Amino acid sequence: xxxxxNYDQTLVNERVAQFRDQVNRRLAGELSDxxxxxxxxxxxxxxxxxAYMLRVAIPYGTLSSKQLRKLxxxxxxxxxxxxHFTTRQNIQYNWIKLEETADILAELAEVEMHAIQTxxxxxxxxxxxxxxxxxxxxxxxxxxxxxxxxxWSTFHPEFSFLPRKFKVAVTxxxxxxxxxxxxxxxLRMIRNExxxxxxxxxxxxxxxxxxxxxxxxxxxxxxxxLLSYLEAILRVYNQLGRRDNLYKARVKIxxxxxxAAQFTQMVEEEWQHIRDGYLDLPAVEIERIRAxxxxxxxxxxxxxxxxxxxxxxxxxxxxxxxxxNVAAHKRxxxxxxxxxxxxxxxxxxxxxxxxxxxxxxxxxxxxxxxIRVTHEQNLVLADVEQAVLFELWRKLEALxxxxxxxxxxxxxxxxxGLDYCALANARSIPVAQQISxxxxxxxxxxxxxxxxxxxxxxxxxxGHHHVGHIGILGVDKHGQEFYQITLGGSADENASIGDIVxxxxxxxxxxxxVETIIDTYLNLRQGGERFLDAYRRVGLKPFKEKLYAAx
Amino acid sequence: MPLIKANGLVDDLWTHVKDEEQLPPDGAVIVTxxxxxxxxxxxxxxxxxxxxxxxxxxxxxxxxxxxERFDVIALEFPxxxxxxxxxxxxxxxxxxxxxxxxxxVGSVLRDQLAFMRRCGFDSFQIPDSADxxxxxxxxxxxxxxxxxATDARTTAIAARHKPAPRREVxxxxxxxxxxxxxxxxxxxxxxxxxxxxxxx
Amino acid sequence: MPQxxxxxxxxxxxxxxxxxxxGEWSELVGASRVAxxxxxxALLQAEANQAVADRKVVAPYLIPVSTEGGHITPLRYxxxxxxxxxxxxxxxxxxxxxxxxx
Numbered sequence: 059x060x061x062x063x064n065y066d067q068t069l070v071n072e073r074v075a076q077f078r079d080q081v082n083r084r085l086a087g088e089l090s091d092x093x094x095x096x097x098x099x100x101x102x103x104x105x106x107x108x109a110y111m112l113r114v115a116i117p118y119g120t121l122s123s124k125q126l127r128k129l130x131x132x133x134x135x136x137x138x139x140x141x142h143f144t145t146r147q148n149i150q151y152n153w154i155k156l157e158e159t160a161d162i163l164a165e166l167a168e169v170e171m172h173a174i175q176t177x178x179x180x181x182x183x184x185x186x187x188x189x190x191x192x193x194x195x196x197x198x199x200x201x202x203x204x205x206x207x208x209x210w211s212t213f214h215p216e217f218s219f220l221p222r223k224f225k226v227a228v229t230x231x232x233x234x235x236x237x238x239x240x241x242x243x244x245l246r247m248i249r250n251e252x253x254x255x256x257x258x259x260x261x262x263x264x265x266x267x268x269x270x271x272x273x274x275x276x277x278x279x280x281x282x283x284l285l286s287y288l289e290a291i292l293r294v295y296n297q298l299g300r301r302d303n304l305y306k307a308r309v310k311i312x313x314x315x316x317x318a319a320q321f322t323q324m325v326e327e328e329w330q331h332i333r334d335g336y337l338d339l340p341a342v343e344i345e346r347i348r349a350x351x352x353x354x355x356x357x358x359x360x361x362x363x364x365x366x367x368x369x370x371x372x373x374x375x376x377x378x379x380x381x382x383n384v385a386a387h388k389r390x391x392x393x394x395x396x397x398x399x400x401x402x403x404x405x406x407x408x409x410x411x412x413x414x415x416x417x418x419x420x421x422x423x424x425x426x427x428x429i430r431v432t433h434e435q436n437l438v439l440a441d442v443e444q445a446v447l448f449e450l451w452r453k454l455e456a457l458x459x460x461x462x463x464x465x466x467x468x469x470x471x472x473x474x475g476l477d478y479c480a481l482a483n484a485r486s487i488p489v490a491q492q493i494s495x496x497x498x499x500x501x502x503x504x505x506x507x508x509x510x511x512x513x514x515x516x517x518x519x520x521g522h523h524h525v526g527h528i529g530i531l532g533v534d535k536h537g538q539e540f541y542q543i544t545l546g547g548s549a550d551e552n553a554s555i556g557d558i559v560x561x562x563x564x565x566x567x568x569x570x571x572v573e574t575i576i577d578t579y580l581n582l583r584q585g586g587e588r589f590l591d592a593y594r595r596v597g598l599k600p601f602k603e604k605l606y607a608a609x
Numbered sequence: 610m611p612l613i614k615a616n617g618l619v620d621d622l623w624t625h626v627k628d629e630e631q632l633p634p635d636g637a638v639i640v641t642x643x644x645x646x647x648x649x650x651x652x653x654x655x656x657x658x659x660x661x662x663x664x665x666x667x668x669x670x671x672x673x674x675x676x677e678r679f680d681v682i683a684l685e686f687p688x689x690x691x692x693x694x695x696x697x698x699x700x701x702x703x704x705x706x707x708x709x710x711x712x713x714v715g716s717v718l719r720d721q722l723a724f725m726r727r728c729g730f731d732s733f734q735i736p737d738s739a740d741x742x743x744x745x746x747x748x749x750x751x752x753x754x755x756x757x758a759t760d761a762r763t764t765a766i767a768a769r770h771k772p773a774p775r776r777e778v779x780x781x782x783x784x785x786x787x788x789x790x791x792x793x794x795x796x797x798x799x800x801x802x803x804x805x806x807x808x809x
Numbered sequence: 810m811p812q813x814x815x816x817x818x819x820x821x822x823x824x825x826x827x828x829x830x831x832g833e834w835s836e837l838v839g840a841s842r843v844a845x846x847x848x849x850x851a852l853l854q855a856e857a858n859q860a861v862a863d864r865k866v867v868a869p870y871l872i873p874v875s876t877e878g879g880h881i882t883p884l885r886y887x888x889x890x891x892x893x894x895x896x897x898x899x900x901x902x903x904x905x906x907x908x909x910x911x
Contacts, residue, residue, distance in 0.1 A: 065768065066753075066765070080720065085864060093718055107825075107891050108825055108891065110823035156821055209766075212756075215724035216696055219692025219721070220692060293696050296695070297693055297697075301665075337757060343770065477898075485890075
């Protein structure tokens, strides 16, 4: 993975000193709260329901074991012994003190980490495929370009006071695990007719109040033009995005208002002025960064080891875990392991300091010292030899990280919700816990099959409910928590926004509603079709009928 | 309101003239875009330097054809969250070749000065209560920059890949000048008026 | 009109606090000074604004409460969570309100 050079390290070190000075000026009264707020936001420090929340950047969701140990240490020393992994591959700490934040940032800088631009109206964390580098269908490792974009976007002097936040995601594979179509800019690696790798550029996707699938504005962009083209998009947005209404200020609103064709034209016009200039991306820099993402020293295997096959046959529980939590690796004899942060009845996406330290050790032992964070709030060890899967599984079980539910109804994505977030209208975590417990029977979970349930506590959609197969949105109705359900959303290359089924359900009824939905699916599914496929085949009607007949 | 440049507090020799005010008989004036468009000939007939002030919703293209007429262009930040003038500044410098004084006015925060400078601003209107020397000190910002901007500072990418010196320097020779050119060609010229402030 | 108390976050550590009868800021909602009418509430707000200026707290705001049964209970669930801690982690919370400030 990428390692800082002198320039990168100097930047974060100076940033820590700068923030420390800003805090001191705040405490001395030289800065009002209004003036300090954008500064602390640009360092990811929010004021939330209970305390300050610090959102630490995990660029494209990749961590070294050393970094994960530091995250564990920060949870232990400065917080209440845990952290929360988010839908943008970052980590959040909920109980941070302002007076300790500069120290935390200094500790992060020691391991090449920071909290820069994880909030504020600027370019946020660049997210990428959590199977980068190990997926068989990958064209190139998207993290190379994510790192390039990360640097270009860091303290960009022109784009630090945008109309609103700006989120970029990159996929290196045709199968999109990075949800690029619901980002402000999505980049999809493709090959042109000459076989050259480049990017399809998508703009204006997003969730929140007005969910929308991104529009493709450039079918093929050569790599050397990556930064100049992004600069053109951001410049058009910075100039023309709405400044009068916070809820209408994302780039998706602009693209919708002027139309994709005109937006494309404006970008292309601006781009003509700045292409082939100082933003041309030198091949030497691409290669320099590519070297950091070179494959690790894999052993040569012909295929799955015999003992592994035996273990699969002999141990039903192991086989079940492999079936759900282990994915095929592009190298024979290796596997991609997802560590479920969704124990039945647990808080989705939370990890204790003990778990984080243990995962760091497991990464060192079994996966070349690297861990990934997914936007579905799980962790990944991407390069595990099949020969050791059984012993790894036992260790993960002991750590409560082996719930065999990845991609199933128990693998719920939930924002922190009203329990933590000052923006929320309703709680999301207890709903996730109830659903998880209700569908705790793992045999049943497997029978239901792939089902992505995503829960947001408010319209800001940090739980990505719009792209859940079942989406749940918490709303406030007359001071009571209610939950609106959507169906048929998806975040992959066939992205779709979920359809609202009808009136919202009360707290006591949500689990029952989900049960009804699943029963309806089970009764009408054909062959082995997934929930999403069944929904796309039959539409909303059968579900709506059953739901509102029963309730 | 006080005005600072890279070296600190400076006297402001310009008068902002509101639309409803009469133009003073002489003296350097800054007028709004509307006034410029309405009274162009009258303003050009004045023997003294001329400046124009753009609101954040007024695009630089509105004055692109007349850029050499102005010795100063003031760009407004109505709220510090309104970042449009950062783009306007870069366009005025890099697209339209403005070489005069580019002034940030309105809601300007000390912690934004470094960004503004990188975008081509060279003077900054600061609050009355501000410590001018401290604010001017904030103009430099962080010593490493990742992305090219108007100020032509060497980016990290350029520094990483700068070509090695061609030969050994003899003891009594002048050392060869350090090569700081990027591996790619720079296709614009930074303002000559401002170049001195940004010599890194 | 409902009774109100004023809540804020401590500047230094961000913890939720309530303006108490003795003029201090307490982590316990039960220690809050209760405003019985508009002018009382305005006094609370003014004291809170001063505390902001004195750099003790940030983001103060008035919240409606009930004082039934001798307990100060926020009327909105958001502020119940704010006062007691997240429903998902009772161990991170605070003891429930104690007495009404008279």
